Amino acid sequence: MKGLPIVRLLRIVPDNTRIKFVRRRVFSFPFSALVSVATAVLLLVWGLHFGIDFTGGTLIEMQARNGQANVSVVRQAANAISVGEVEVQEFGAGGVSIRVPVQPGGESAQGEVVTKARAAFEKDYEFRRVETVGPRVSGELVQSGTLGVVLAILAVMVYLWFRFELQFAIGAIIGTMHDIVLTVGFFVITQIEFNMTSIAAILTIVGYSLNETVVVFDRTRELMRRYKTMPLDELLDLSVNTTLSRTAMTATTTALSLLALVLFGGEAIRGFAVVMLFGVVICTYSAMFVSTPALLYLGVRSGRMADEPADTSVPVSVQGTGKA
Incomplete structure (x- = not known):
């Protein structure tokens, strides 16, 4: 209609982008291998x-009534309660957490710890959170959490095997395991508390990683049917470049949401949000520089359909000799 302004669509990535992702494998593969080995060490x-979910014991989080917490005084008072080795940490503005190990005597002994803590700190601190987990429960949580991650990975392998060819499934699993290892390394380096919420974060990262990889692999399988004579490295570059705009948009919007949780979500969810923010970066990286280049070594060319006519024309997005 005449008179209406023309609104141009926002394009984070230009349509004629021709980045040579597969060529960067000479750097990305050694880097990822080095980081994975460093994580294991x-x-x-x-x-x-x-x-506390995995170790058992009592966790007490308090907020100073005057807005300023004295960690050294809290540590001295906590040690005076005589409940074993006590870990005291400061967080946020005026926040203090006290971690007490499992006490001999069962639930009654754990409850006595909370009673002693209230008597020692309630005058100057407001109790915000109190959690108590016994050794038997913590052991069951370790088993359940580990089993959940393993079963999720196995289910994903079976799904990808049926959804794609075996070679694509192996490539996706390589990228997913890469993301899990680097996420564990992030936990080790930052010493963020590893609990049941962390298991949820890892499983969420597994899903996000597979989502990013499957989008690229689906485009790869589509292009393999259309351009049967195109060299595989060029075809993989084309797959990543044609999905790059979608990848950038998804990663940006997800990262902005997680950043809001990190800044304004509070202490209870900040650890989860920080890990997920790291996961978004790692999953995006692995989809482009790990799992996709891995297809070069997995024999995916044999999966091209022989009964479909080949399209020998060169797609517009890979024309020209310019290099990114």
Whole structure:
């Protein structure tokens, strides 16, 4: 209609982008391998900072009534209660957390810890959160959490095997395992508390990683039917470039949402949001520089349909000799 202004669509990535993603595998593969090995070493040396869900004990979070917490005074008072080795940490503005190990004597002994803490700190601190987990429950949570991650990965492998060819499934699993390992490394380096929420974060990252990879692989399978004579490395570059705008939009909007949770979500959800924000970056990286280039070594060319006519024309998005 005449007189209406023309609104141009926002394009984060230009249509004629021709980045040579597969060529970067000479850097991305060694980098990912080095980081994965470093993660394994740090996991053995430092270990994870397990939360009360896995270690058992009592966790008490308090907020200073005057807005300023004195950690040294709190630590001295907590040690005076005589409940074993006590871990005291400061968080936020005036927040203090006290972690007490499992006490001999069962639930009654754990409840006595909370009673002693209230008597010692309730005058100067407001109790915001109190959690108590016994050793038997924590052991069951470890088993359940580990089993949940393993079963999720196995289910994903079976789904991808039926959804795509076996070679694509192996490539997706390589990218997913890469993301899980680097996420665990992030937990080790930052010493963010590893609890049941962390298991939920890992499973969410698995889903996000597969979503990013499957989008590229689906385009790859489509292009393999159309351009049967195109070299595989060029075809994989084309697959990533044609989905790059969607990948950038998804990663940007997800990252902005998670950033809002990190800044304004509070302490209870901040750890989950930070890990997920890291996961979005890693999953986007692995889909373009790990799982897709891995297809070069997995024999995916044999999966091209021989009964469909080949399209020998060169797609517009890969014409020209310019290099990114």
